[in-house]
Amino acid sequence: MPLPRQLLLRSVAGGRPLHLNRWPTRAGMATLTEVSEKYQPGHVVHGFKVQNVRKVPEFDLTAIQLKHEKTGAGYLHVFKDDSNNVFNVGFHTPVNDSTGVPHILEHTTLCGSKRFPVRDPFFKMLNRSMATFMNALTGNDYTMYPFSTENPVDFRNLMDVYMDSTFAPLLRELDFKQEGWRLEHEDPKDPSTPIIFKGVVYNEMKGVLSDVGSLFAIRAQQHFYPGTTYSHVSGGDPMAITDLTHSQLVEFHKTHYHPSNARFFTYGTFPLEEHLKAIDDRIARFAPIPPPQDPEMKSFAEPKRIRVTCPPDPMGEPDKQTKMAVAFLSNKDTDVFESFAMRVLTSLLMDGAASPMFKALIEPNIGSDYSVTTGYNQHTKMTNVSFGLQGIRSEDVDMVEGKIMDVLRDAARTGFDPERVESIIHQTELGLKHRNANFGMMVGQQVMSHWVHGGDPLEFLEVAKHIQQLRASLAKPKFFESMIEKYFLNNQHRMVFIMEPDERFSEELAETERKKLDKMVNNLSPTEKQKILEDGVKLTRSQEATEDVSSLPTLTIADIAQEGKQYPVVDAPVGSSAFPVQWRTTATNGVSYVSIVKAIEKLPQELKEYLPLFSSSLPSIGTQRKSLPVLDEAVRMFTGGISAAVSIRTDPASLSEARASLTLSSSCLDKNISPMYELMSEIASEAAWEDLERLRTVVLTAASDASQGVVQSGHRYAMLAAGAEVTKAMNQSEVLGGLTQVGFLGRLARNGVDSIQQISEKLQEIANFIAKEQTSSKGAVITVDSARDAHQQGISRLVDTLGWQGTRANRSGTSEEYVPTYGRTFVPLPVAVNFSAKSYLGVPYTHPDSAALQVLASLMTHRFLHREIREKGGAYGGGASYSNLDGTLSFWSYRDPAGGLERTLQAYDRAVEWALDINRHLGQQELDEAKLSIFQNVDAPISAAGEGMLRFRTGITFEMQQARRERLFAVTLSDVKDAAAKYLAQRPSAVAVLGGEEEGNRLIQNSQKEWKVVNFAA
Secondary structure, eight states: OOGGGGGGGOOOOOOOOOOOOOOOOOOOOOOHHHHHOOOOOTEETTEEEEEEEEGGGTTEEEEEEEEEEOOOOOEEEESSSOEHHHHHEEEEEOOSSSSSSHHHHHGGGGGSSSSSOSSSSHHHTTTOOOOEEEOOEHHHHHHEEEEEOOOHHHHHHHHHHHHHHHHHBBHHHHHHHHHHHHHEESTTTTSSSOEEEEOOOHHHHHHHTTSSHHHHHHHHHHHHSSSGGGSSOTTOOOHHHTTOHHHHHHHHHHHHHSSGGGGEEEESSSSSHHHHHHHHHHHTOOOOOOOOOOOOOOOOOEEEEEEEEEETTTTTTTOEEEEEEEEEEEETTTHHOOOOOOOHHOOOOOOSTTTTHHHIIIITTTSSEEETTTTOOSSSSSSEEEEEEEEGGGGGGGHHHHHHHHHHHHHHHHHHOOOHHHHHHHHHHHHHHOOOOOOHHHHHHHHHHHTTOOOOOOHHHOOHHHHHHHHHHHTTTTHHHHIIIIIIISSSSSEEEEEOOTTHHHHHHHHHHHOOOOOOOHHHHHHHHHHHHHHHHHHHHHHHHHOTTTSSOOOOGGGSSSSSOOOOEOOBOOOOOOTEEEEEEEETEEEEEEEEEEOOTTTTTTGGGGGGHHHHHGGGBBSSSOHHHHHHHHHHHHHEEEEEEEEEEEEEEEEEEEEEEEEEEEEEEGGGHHHHHHHHHHHOOOOHHHHHHHHHHHHHHHHHHHHHHHHHHHHHHHHHHHHHHTTTTHHHHHHHSSHHHHHHHHHHHHTTGHHHHHHHHHHHHHHHHHHHHHOOOEEEEEOOOHHHHHHHHHHHHHHHHHHHHOOOOOOOOOSOOOOOOOOEEEEEOOOOOEEEEEEEOOOOOTTTTTTHHHHHHHHHIIIOOOOOOHHHHHHEEEEEEEEETTTTTEEEEEEETTTTTHHHHHHHHHHHHHHTHHHOOOOOOHHHHHHHEEEEEHHOOOOGGTTTHHHHOOOOOOOHHHHHHHHHHHHOHHHHHIIIIIIIITTTOOOEEEEHHHHHHHHHHHHSOOOOOOOOOO
């Protein structure tokens, strides 16, 4: 089964999306009239022939499909009055092995091209652009290169770089070795040190396959699609990556990165004619070639049963670590309506507490949660549906399989409640209404996999048509029942996939790697060994060399607006209690968004660890009036979901306080405002905490979700652990969302039924505190003016029911005094890579030095740490980040290879030394580029749901934002140097490392400072 969407492999900046919000003038922008007049089927514009033009009213857009007459390249332009313009070029990249050639090629194309012969031009463009998003992604059988920006000059600059990088990359052998894999001495300049495997992708995929959820999804897909491209690992299996040669990479580029195999996508209002001319100028020189083909799917003659092993989860229940799924081959991805119907059918079967799979699998607490592949998976040419559980006993596999098949047989016999079908359709229709800031990027990425499989990209956009067709189909008898018979009950292409823990898994995997390394090294001739030494030295010199990047286009500080974008709000109290509400009136496309917040910093200390569980339980446990299935269906029918969350924030002017608050949020169509507030009130005031079986389900699911996130986001957990020893806010955030919380939830889950009564009592205590404690509370509403009266009535009823009267409580924050400890923490994990962080105390948001610290973090990332940690060290990512809200500056590394920890920690120290002499290394150009990268995030486009919410959540006013903006403009290199001296060189720091136990022990033994080892799984 395909990689979940979050497992798409990304190259630029460790996969971090970058954002900016710049609104160009109307000059140079297309209008719908211009598009309609110029682009008609049959017209040829700059070598592209118009094939189809279609309006899609539900998204208020017009889509134009074209084809390049000479090469056959596909093109889709989506015209929408949206300033955030998008470009994406994608290639069909099927594979016949697991060497990871498309993934390594994706990385290596970003290491310089003919027109831009600089190392890593994509990463360097992050500082020279106003991009709202830059990335490159490898999927199952496609690779794509998307970006977005609101600046027309920037759009042309980035298109030049992207086009040259993909169609004319240098693909140098040393770049292949850096990004893919190489044999190199542990110290490249010292031939006496051992020869080991190195490489960014090699280490990245070791990290991916260290995550048991990813391993399950990848191995399941391999077994489910034998003989096809999907039976291999497109990202690369580390044991196979080291078989790939540079010449194979070059050949793969020649046959796959060709216009005949390309799909171009653009979106927004910048003139299509300019895009077509620029692309035709680039690809017209190519002669057409046959696009690559991959073998067709051969259906199973009979169902299969596959068992594999994985490393045990130290945070899971020891006797409940088996994962399983039953997968079924379904329809062709190119059949858009059938895919839409399958998504609805799968939702009916498994989404929500009223679904039959939930009742059969989750409710009885057989396992901890659905398996990671559960659902409709549409990123392969032939799609599949999977149902399964994780966190089960090995002996329960047959029983779970039986329950899954029983559910399908019952559903085929009885069908579905029409109201459930309508609630699923309502969610789809509501999804169409949200005004999303990154809508164009989302469309450009989602359409690509469908398009490379031969699907119609225009039909893919017509969701309203598919809803209408579904309603018509449902008027006929047994529509969904016949689909269940066809795709599930009478389908021989079915696989039961089982993954069980093996205590020796990691040890045996490491031994296999050692044997392969020893064999390769032992077979080296003296000449080959000498070349390895020379190449290592040559690569190191290349990485350390100062490059001339003048060939790269750039914007300037003048392209940044002097004044930030405002989202005006009005404070107007509601009801007899004058409950404070912040109102934002804006175009919402018929959707309203509401949040209410109550301060809870005075909650007794012994209850605070339970807060995340409390917030996740509120909408997941049912109420005194409604069972969870009934409640869940009502929420789906009338809202976009109701959620609760706990957050910690500091005062913009002080780091000494840490304020905890509970937020209850929802959204709805304007016609459903009244029932939305009624449901929010019921959930917040009448939770059925005494329902112990339901609560047990919530605990198991929360523990499973928390455990799975550690390896995927190890750097985040490391930064929380380090920051927890620096500031009060970070300390509390770590308790609520760091490894402390992961361990806490794991212990609750492992304690079994005996602890559920105690958990119920703790959560009831929290509910009683929130209901009775007269602490500060407030609300925020984002809506259209005509819906304001309905919201006023709804909020008034809601706060009266809850007793949240907006009391202005003492704002002194928590009473406990926090004393930083600045310790060193090691957390052992069963992974093949490491994550590290080092944190320093900075200043509050409004402090004059905050801007200099932000610029310092950007300069250290782009001018020093990227080279030291990623290029030379082989980690997937690394850098420095400054949290202007939490007031901490943190170094971090992500998926650092085994053996690299000490080197990375030393790089952090050298980064400080480098910054203390920054005037010698950098000039005004580099300073300006750092500011460009910062304003990408400062001015990020936001969705309608986020307008005005920074002020509501943090207390940061527009005046504060503008003052800090002006300080960012004014920062000098001397300011940066002074900040490094004052806040880094002269202050203590805290360090946290997550990684393999063997390497951690070596790190501690070699250190002259004291370390504490924290096993959160204990």
